[in-house]
Amino acid sequence: MTFWQVDLRRHAEERFLAVARPVPAGAVIRDADVRVVRVANPSGLALVGADRRDEVVGRTAAVPLAVGSLVVSSQVGPPAWPAAGQAVIAVPVKVGRAPAGLTKGARVVVLVAPAAGADQSGATPPAGQTAAEARRAVATVVSARAGADQAGGQVVTLLLAAGEAEAVASTSGDVALVQLGPGQ
Known part of the structure; x- marks a missing residue:
């Protein structure tokens, strides 16, 4: 234990940059952001x-930067998020169609059901996919916020495979989210 304590004292005065407010991938990092x-x-x-602040401010966030996280050099540069083959979409979710307290990082199954009173055939799925595939996808929650035009509803931003994102976005109907447990 003595070695760890000595090492901490030797490194205790190091100063680094941390994220002061959220910065989305592709956004320019401003001085107030760190x-x-x-x-x-x-x-x-x-x-x-901290002495390399000028190498970060004015450059682009390669990935989303979360408040409180330490800035790592690989997070600054050309956008690297979403990764190749993935996409980010936002979906409106009506009251009662998603678990309460849905948070960033949660894994969910996205189900798109035809809107009440709509033609049961729904929209035509993208080439190479069946209607069933176009209505179901597994995604990771990027954010969830109250919907401006929906009383009690929310807008949920999701990260998922690009083909699945296209299928979900092209299917008309009501979105429901089912949260998966760990390892599912």
Whole structure:
């Protein structure tokens, strides 16, 4: 235990950049988006030192930057999110069609059912997919917020395979989200 304590004292004065407010992938990082924090970094992570602030401010966030996270050099540069083969879509979700307290990182099954009173055949799915595939997909929640035009509804932003995103976006109907448990 003595070695760890000595190492912490040796690294205790290191200053690094942390994210002060959320920055979406592809957005320009502004001065107010980062702050200086003191952190011991004995593991040698590629954290961006406070003295390199000018290498971050004015550049593009390659991935979404979450508040409180430490800035790593690979997070700055050309957008790398969503990754190749993935896409991000936003879907309106009516009251009662998603679990309460849905949070970022949750894995969900996206189901699109024909809207009440709509033609049961729904929209034509993209080439190479059946109607059943166009109405079901597995995704990761990026964000969930109250819907501006829906009383009690929400808009949920999802990360999923590009083909599935296209299928969900091209299918008309009501969206329901089913949250999956760990490892599903």
